[in-house]
Amino acid sequence: MKRLLLTRAATAAALAAALVVSGCQGTGVRSSGEGKESIRVLATKNPQMVTLKQYTKKYFTSRTGITVDYTLLPENEARERMNREFARQDGTYDVASVSAYEVPIYSRNHWLAPLDSYAKADRAFDQKDIFPSLNMAVTGRDGKIYAEPFYGEGSFLMYRKDLFRKTGLTMPRDPTWKQVASLAAKIDGTDGASGICLRGLPGWGQNLAPINTVVNTFGGAWYDMQWNAKLTSPEFTKAIQFYVDLVRKYGEPNAARSGVLEILADFSQGKCAMMYDASSLATSIEADGSTVKGKVGYAPAPHELTRRAGWLWTWAWGIENASKKKDAAWKFISWASSKRYQAQIGDTLGWNEAPAGSRQSLYSNPNYQRAAAAWYREEYAAVKNSANPTNPGVAPRPYQGISFVGIPQFADLGTKVSAQISAAIAGKQSVRTALQISQKLAQDAVADYRTGGRGPTR
Template sequence: MFSNGRSHLARVAASAAATTGLILSGCGDADPPSGGSNGSINVLAMDAPQVQNLKKLTREHFTSKTGITVNYTLLPENAARERMNREFATQAGDYDVASVSAYEVPIYSDNGWLAPLDAYAKADKDFDQDDVFPNLVASLTGDDGKLYAEPFYGEGSFLMYRKDLFRKEGLTMPANPTWEQVAQLAARVDGSDGADGICLRGLPGWGQNLAPLNTVVNTFGGAWYDMSWNAKLTSPEFRKAVEFYVDLLRSHGEPDAHRMGVLEILDLFVQGKCAMMYDATSLAQSLEADGSSVKGKVGYAPAPHDRTGRSGWLWTWAWGIQAASENKDAAWEFISWASSKEYQAQVGGELGWTAAPAGNRESLYDNPEYQKAAHAWYRQEYTAERDSADPKNPGVAPRPYSGIGFLAIPEFAVLGTAVSQQISSAVAGQQSVDTALKKAQDLAQASAAKYRGE
């Protein structure tokens, strides 16, 4: 779903072949530009292949038709987040549009830093808001019920498995597997042709090991906090989920799992060293790419579940307009193009359909050209997006926060990283799960003191 922010780093790997040169002049990592004008807008985004493709096509397909010049600032993820946080918190107005994620939107909208987009989307009949996946819309909607961003691309999670190894061992993947079934399959397929039973993220990071682990916690009935903001990381449900994840990795996972993040396990799977992998839907493009040793050998199943009927995460990078922007109409014109069916077709026609930003619109999955290009995985990708867990209520236990693989509170970036380090230490065998969770419980309790009025 994300790496140190989500598995969009996996997307970078998966989309590396589609990376193109930068055509329009941008600001790079220079100082923030002065505010845009009626004839131009300033856009801040993470420097990823999908955005580079967008930048390449902007002049021909957007500026030539609207007369609006787009000045891009593309930065590495951490630098982009740092600048975006500073820009939006101060409402400096230097950037009209930014690529906000499902993590930022609830926080920014609650602080009044984003402009609502409902009126624009309703008036723009060509944009077809009803075509956008409802769960993504929910994740980009504030507590006030207003829409604050439009998805550029999205992803869910699913289980990837080696069909050839399963046939060899006489195994069948259930249509809707439970985590217990996955553990049993991992034990039986472990060692087949030298492959480990399952590869999962063990590397610390709130967008590394916590991304998949939080979906396990949700479906096992756990939650980080109760409705009074008391930490619940030592509850039986939370402990059971973490023990399951750690034991599965230590028993049938990849070697040195505590050092393995999304890119590392993707590389192992592509090399044929994993029999299964639970991770982002966006990784399928790399598995099926030319040069992959497992191309054509991979099956795709829904995210495993336990107490819930469905599981998996939901993530998106989306376009939001800064509340202080003086060019909101022009900013919406850009967003309505960059998140449109029309733009997907332009990418598909010029750069190939697997380069089209996916996971955001229903219509893409009805497109015969995309179906042909992504025939191995598009059905399960679609299901993962459409049937992902509800970002407002992703599990069994009631909770005072939203988010599936993360908590939509400002403190989570620091808290999640600290907790992930304790989990990774347990994966490495350096401490027990109980010890890790006792430390994590103290961290979580302290982080939520203000929500309890302390």
């Protein structure tokens, strides 16, 4: 998938180098050291993981004697290898960076070891400090925890306070999408800025990330409880039509080719009055070099029929069920997802580099409050008050996930559907046509799922 979750380090790098964190090109990076025991860790090759690797020997191996043999790969390659290796269950890797998407699938297939007993015995770990929403996202249907969050994010609405003052507009404390559309229409063109920047680039982790939150709060769902596809339902259609109309009328130029990095660059350069996207982007928006630093306000994710509408995402650590080194693997997870590690990185690199969005205690830490003064309150609220991962909308649904459908086939299905919606944003086809095609794709995908297909893991 092209899930573009930009962590604090990643977003800062994005502005400087305009590199895609997820799906960037590169070969696998392996590292190992000397110790009494070793474990193998498979992870996505992004800045947060690279930093972890860099400081593992100093802060983990020196204390435990356990060396860590990392395999770091671009996200698509890491996910492909993880799917293959975990399906085999031959214990090649002990730990892997799994996302909110993998956890319900892997736990259902018994590919991950439950971690409840480890977390309960490890009092210093403090499971209750993990955001409740993230605990829910990494919990299987059996009620057991299968991964521990390394970092996470929600979503919120970012807006130019200076442009709002100039036009005499006020951002509601808890905006609806209809209010956002009205504000976009009124502020569009002020100082040459588009009314709002939204993702239009195809990809199930690109435009579908925000689009699915709109679908949820407008009352739509991909499937009903009998797994009938619902992409042509009135609720789903209304949500997509709203999003397409909003970005076509008041969005950035060439919106169909704009992903998270493009709209981040546009917003940071003063080309947008509003942007709805990941809470993790705030660190780049408030970074030196951003023309809107100190001029941005933050509001909750817009909603409509639901009280909450924001997405929720995490990269978390899971133990392969076949691993013969589960105790050592837990020691690694206990450190990598700990308050101790956050403090080590904060003290070493600066607290704005500490992995955020996973532990509630970080937001009461004066060091982090100072480093993230402009946005930490809203970031905390975005993760804590995200939509419910098990039922983020109005209608009941048989799957788990806010910005995705928790079945293996969704990686392929979502990418195909996102391309149809992107074509509608580009004006190449109507929303009706896009959803008629997507409805058939969704029916075919669930037919494979219901007959036992593992989608990309086969």
